[in-house]
Amino acid sequence: xxxxRLHKIGGPEDLVFExxxxxxxxAGEVLVRVRAAAFNHRDVFITQGLYPKIALPRILGSDGxxxxxxxxxxxxxxxxxxxDERIWRPDATILGMPRDGTFAQFVSxxxxxxxxxxxxxxFQEAAALPLAGVTAYRALFTRGELREGETLLITGVGGGVxxxxxxxxxxxxxxxxxxxASDEKLERAAAMGAHAGFNYRTDPEWHKAIRAxxxxxxxxxxxxxxxxARALTIVRPGGRVVTYGGTHGEAAIKLFPVFWNxxxxxxxxxxxxxxxxxxxxxxxxHEIRPAIDRVYPLEEAAAAAAxxxxxxxxxxxxxxxxx
Amino acid sequence: xxxxRLHKIGGPEDLVFExxxxxxxxAGEVLVRVRAAAFNHRDVFITQGLYPKIALPRILGSDGxxxxxxxxxxxxxxxxxxxDERIWRPDATILGMPRDGTFAQFVSxxxxxxxxxxxxxxFQEAAALPLAGVTAYRALFTRGELREGETLLITGVGGGVxxxxxxxxxxxxxxxxxxxASDEKLERAAAMGAHAGFNYRTDPEWHKAIRAxxxxxxxxxxxxxxxxARALTIVRPGGRVVTYGGTHGEAAIKLFPVFWNxxxxxxxxxxxxxxxxxxxxxxxxHEIRPAIDRVYPLEEAAAAAAxxxxxxxxxxxxxxxxx
Numbered sequence: 001x002x003x004x005r006l007h008k009i010g011g012p013e014d015l016v017f018e019x020x021x022x023x024x025x026x027a028g029e030v031l032v033r034v035r036a037a038a039f040n041h042r043d044v045f046i047t048q049g050l051y052p053k054i055a056l057p058r059i060l061g062s063d064g065x066x067x068x069x070x071x072x073x074x075x076x077x078x079x080x081x082x083x084d085e086r087i088w089r090p091d092a093t094i095l096g097m098p099r100d101g102t103f104a105q106f107v108s109x110x111x112x113x114x115x116x117x118x119x120x121x122x123f124q125e126a127a128a129l130p131l132a133g134v135t136a137y138r139a140l141f142t143r144g145e146l147r148e149g150e151t152l153l154i155t156g157v158g159g160g161v162x163x164x165x166x167x168x169x170x171x172x173x174x175x176x177x178x179x180x181a182s183d184e185k186l187e188r189a190a191a192m193g194a195h196a197g198f199n200y201r202t203d204p205e206w207h208k209a210i211r212a213x214x215x216x217x218x219x220x221x222x223x224x225x226x227x228x229a230r231a232l233t234i235v236r237p238g239g240r241v242v243t244y245g246g247t248h249g250e251a252a253i254k255l256f257p258v259f260w261n262x263x264x265x266x267x268x269x270x271x272x273x274x275x276x277x278x279x280x281x282x283x284x285x286h287e288i289r290p291a292i293d294r295v296y297p298l299e300e301a302a303a304a305a306a307x308x309x310x311x312x313x314x315x316x317x318x319x320x321x322x323x
Numbered sequence: 324x325x326x327x328r329l330h331k332i333g334g335p336e337d338l339v340f341e342x343x344x345x346x347x348x349x350a351g352e353v354l355v356r357v358r359a360a361a362f363n364h365r366d367v368f369i370t371q372g373l374y375p376k377i378a379l380p381r382i383l384g385s386d387g388x389x390x391x392x393x394x395x396x397x398x399x400x401x402x403x404x405x406x407d408e409r410i411w412r413p414d415a416t417i418l419g420m421p422r423d424g425t426f427a428q429f430v431s432x433x434x435x436x437x438x439x440x441x442x443x444x445x446f447q448e449a450a451a452l453p454l455a456g457v458t459a460y461r462a463l464f465t466r467g468e469l470r471e472g473e474t475l476l477i478t479g480v481g482g483g484v485x486x487x488x489x490x491x492x493x494x495x496x497x498x499x500x501x502x503x504a505s506d507e508k509l510e511r512a513a514a515m516g517a518h519a520g521f522n523y524r525t526d527p528e529w530h531k532a533i534r535a536x537x538x539x540x541x542x543x544x545x546x547x548x549x550x551x552a553r554a555l556t557i558v559r560p561g562g563r564v565v566t567y568g569g570t571h572g573e574a575a576i577k578l579f580p581v582f583w584n585x586x587x588x589x590x591x592x593x594x595x596x597x598x599x600x601x602x603x604x605x606x607x608x609h610e611i612r613p614a615i616d617r618v619y620p621l622e623e624a625a626a627a628a629a630x631x632x633x634x635x636x637x638x639x640x641x642x643x644x645x646x
Contacts, residue, residue, distance in 0.1 A: 265589075
């Protein structure tokens with residue numbers, strides 16, 4: 001079968017489109033004929049060696065939709081979460097490393113990770129959903145406890161998780177504010193229902209503008225650094241800040257607003273099987289369509305990864321898999 | 324009446340023992356004959372001008388126990404918390420600034436702030452309880468959700484809140500680890516039920532020693548800075564870190580352990596009327612006796628404040644009020 005494998009650590013350019021043997025499903029597993037896959041930052045980080053447990057060569061890809069057992073399906077990429085809703089087991093993994101992933105014509109996954117594709121979605125749209133969708137769902141609802149009528153701040157809109165968070169929060173009846181370094185991304189977010197946008201490149205005092213604009217009940221952030229530190233000073237007393245990533249590493253935070261305003265900071269990562277099932281029900285009930293940035297053919301995976309590595313995208317970068 | 328007033332911003336030495344007119348209770352207020360009062364860091368910070376809304380001259384003191392309406396009572400120092408358990412109203416204040424406090428023979432407080440003194444406590448012990456007790460109670464139980472059998476880390480044991488947290492957590496059936504820069508304080512904590520102590524002055528890698536010792540379910544910290552940052556790396560996945568102060572200001576934190584381990588950081592400050600009532604029930608049910616560092620006569624309030632300012636104490640510093 002055709003597949004995209006990583007043979008050595010280096011960068012997006014080290015993704016190789018080639019012929020490999022199709023996987024042999026083990027007991028309890030299902031062979032999925034992949035019709036579309038999608039990129040996550042995780043895939044790029046893996047090409048750069050920024051992930052634990054890297055084994056090579058390996059087919060990358062956590063997100064996929066296709067056909068299995070006569071049905072149209074998509075795949076929950078979280079393997080072995082375990083019984084505790086709060087945390088995954090130490091040996092839990094994500095499809096696409098160390099186990100072969102979805103950037104291929106076939107992928108083998110445990111039966112319980114295969115879900116019916118929401119009928120309103122194409123394969124490409126469904127492939128855009130899994131990892132970013134469940135991460136956004138857990139951050140917003142399971143961990144963030146977002147409620148109708150609340151005001152949400154999403155920092156650095158543009159990536160997959162942020163665009164799902166925007167779509168989900170608008171569907172849930174929240175008022176959504178977004179930040180970005182790009183006016184074009186702010187306009188696209190507005191078209192998807194964002195109430196207001198703030199350009200942190202052109203307005204260094206963006207946190208003050210947001211504070212003046214509206215009391216913020218909850219902020220979700222994966223930038224870390226100054227964006228996270230400022231989010232703590234922006235949310236209202238009793239508010240929540242959900243962190244689901246830290247691209248910029250350390251954050252120098254002031255503790256006074258955290259304890260004085262009785263703020264919650266909630267770390268969130270990926271999502272449990274229950275989160276995944278709830279996310280699918282939510283997407284179906286609200287007929288949510290993922291924001292797709294571009295679709296590349298599978299053989300151009302390296303070019304797609306390079307685009308992701310430049311953070312130029314708005315929404316998900318999808319791979320069309322030849323049948 | 325005799326009272327201790329602050330006439331100008333400067334430091335603990337500016338507390339003046341003098342004669343003043345006794346307070347006239349307004350409608351809905353009760354005149355309490357104070358038998359004992361106690362210091363909080365807040366009082367020292369006020370002498371140094373480190374608090375908002377300072378009006379002078381003013382009788383300081385948030386903690387007091389005495390007699391009112393023929394009963395032995397203690398006073399809840401939080402005035403006007405409001406209806407939301409999560410946060411106080413913006414106009415809520417604490418007894419002792421801007422309103423005259425307990426460092427006097429009489430104090431006038433709203434009726435609903437007067438509670439029966441737990442019968443197993445002396446006036447001096449009861450006076451030690453209010454602000455530090457309710458702060459510890461809320462941080463541990465309301466915000467921290469400490470449960471029996473869990474392992475708790477208290478950073479920088481010695482102050483009033485930390486010693487109450489230790490007493491309360493041991494009574495609740497938790498296993499308690501403490502840190503301090505003083506072996507003597509660690510020994511006193513052990514005598515009060517702490518399971519293990521770690522000297523952060525003699526062991527710069529104390530966080531590693533704690534990680535190796537036991538999985539920590541919850542940490543509570545008011546030091547901020549490095550202690551707070553390390554607490555985030557010490558608690559187990561799914562664990563909680565409660566921050567109720569930030570003596571050392573900013574903290575440089577790593578976000579990775581927060582989101583990857585799905586940790587909660589919960590800011591906590593003071594306590595609501597419901598917290599105060601629950602704290603009194605808990606103290607009574609477990610017959611908890613506050614750790615008292617020293618008792619000074621009211622006229623030596625300046626010396627007592629100086630001791631507090633040096634952080635030399637273990638437990639509460641109490642003032643005996645002449646009748």
